[in-house]
Amino acid sequence: MSFPKIDVHTHYLTPAYREALKKAGHFPGPDGLPFTADWTAEEHLAFMERNNISKAVLSCSSPGTHLIPGDDEFGREVTREVNEYAADLKRKYPTKFGFFASLPLPDIASSLLEIDYALDHLNADGFVLLSNYHGMYLGDPQLAPVYAKLQARGATVFVHPTTPCIAHAYNHSDPPPKRTLDSAPLVDAYMIPMMEFFFDSTRTFVDLLLSGTAAAHPDVSFVVPHCGGALPSVLDRMCAFSEWSHTTYGARDIPEKITAAGVREMFAKQFYFDLAGTPMPSQIHHILRWVKSDRLLYGSDVPWTPYVGAEKSLQVMQLELPKLLGGEEIHGICEGNAARLLAKNSR
Template identity: 40%
Template sequence: MSSINFDRLERVDVHSHAITPKYREFLIQTGHQNPDGMPAIPEWTPEQHISLMKETNITTSILSISTPGTYLLPFNQSLTKEISRTTNIELSEICAAYPQHFRFFASLPLPFVAESIAEIDYALDTLGAVGFCVLSNANGVYMGDKALDPIFDRLNERKAIILMHPTSCKILSHAHCQSGAAASDSDCGTEMTVVNPLQIPSGLLEYMFDETRAVVNLLLSETITRCPDIKFIMSHAGCVLPLVLERVAVAMQTFFGAGVDSNDMKRLLRERFHFDLAGLPWPDMIHALLRIVGPERLVYGSDYCWTPPALVKTLIQKMDEGAEEIWREDTIKEVYAGNAKKLFGL
């Protein structure tokens, strides 16, 4: 019998999502009734979310807009700006109405540079965002792309916290639209191809690779070292990064004489990253991640509302069972709540 009363352990949820009324309308209007292959847009209300929080002893949830994000029509600058601003305001109003339960990560109108920089300041200074949810790619432009350097420079100036979130891999259909040219309507065509060779919902497999691509690109482009004041949260226990990090680092140095030493990469992950435990880190993924970082870099995530309540509870049970096998109660308390409280000053 467990010596730890997990029902009493507080959880702070850094990876949870809202479907606000206007965001739902935007999804439907732009043909995203089955985002990334999911069967439907889930129902969400603050009251439903708070009910689940009480059942699972989650004291604070940090809300964000999940994939497919706010750039729902490729390179539609005005619409992307409108969706980002509208949903950020909605999330801010929800947090103001339920301050004891919610905080929020703002969305950015990526890959548009001037609009994203303006939204960074507005979200932090006017709306009270605690950071930003940034998808692994914005219409095929990945974090670490030179085109996004001014945005990351501003995030660095503001000492921002970024929740990295996976999305479907996308590539530009027009060969003339190269990396770095995606910052304005005039530079690119508007057709986008979603890469999903197995034709199963992207969340089952492709997400894990796409967020890994983004982190590798941030490391190899040296964006992380150039922007030392950004704090990153990588979702889903590091995806497949722990398994391929050594291969990427050694291969880049051996064959191209470039890249960051694997020990330096691991140091950057230990110093600059937290990793949320949304999804299924137990029984296997967690051990690969813990070979690189310690439990002080881990935070809880439910992935609600895209993860339904029954599954949220099942995953908590798996986490409790797995955590008790490797950690003492004081460490578990830090992973479930303490680390996030320190990160966000809660």
């Protein structure tokens, strides 16, 4: 695509992080993948040069940095190492690389410290959160101190899907119902990123909306991955159930009354949607029913999407976007919208 681009959904792996994945049992790869991606800054810069990508905002992908349930110390060590590594890259290539810092969730106390450290000492551009942390989804009330800190800092939060954790997932009922892994027998049947990533990001964003978490923190900007995943397809149904809950069921389980108009207003102020993956030719039509083009961002998803695959997706974008939008809107998707978002946290 002729326009320069800012890539907001792109990843890196440090040598130490690869070893941490092995230690935590993610072998030969995480999330049901038969490999762990190879990555070097030099190869990434070459990909950027070939495809007119002016800047890449790096983040650590699934399974994140708190790799062993219950081992908070290891989570802190891995988190700090990947954040320091990304900060060094940003210092070395200030016009080429930015980064979203990782947090050692579900360790709340350490995450609060890491937010300040990443912003004040590492010059992070925001934070990457996973769709769940060992079953803690992003509307979980235990995360209230984290959101309060992110709100106070006016932070940008890029959310990346990970493997669903159905067995121990947070549930609004008290006590939560007993669950078993049999609740989702196909989770491990196919490569998890192909299908379950979409479902898990949808699950966590529905939780963010219905719990009132997103609305309560209006200065936090959220980046939704993969053109919204399955979220646009369930929004009408979510809004309908919210209405029924407050008119028929006595607001059972849904503290925040959500309407389609309210969702559109919130999206227009607080949410962005990246186009990593396969948003065209079909998926993009769904999100454009909920947002204007000024909320869309370019994303490559390399290196977990192979460089050649990302280039093919870019070719499809080059063919399909002009059928939907004008040149000024396409320029915004490629670069302008992301530049505006990154300027929010610039120091």
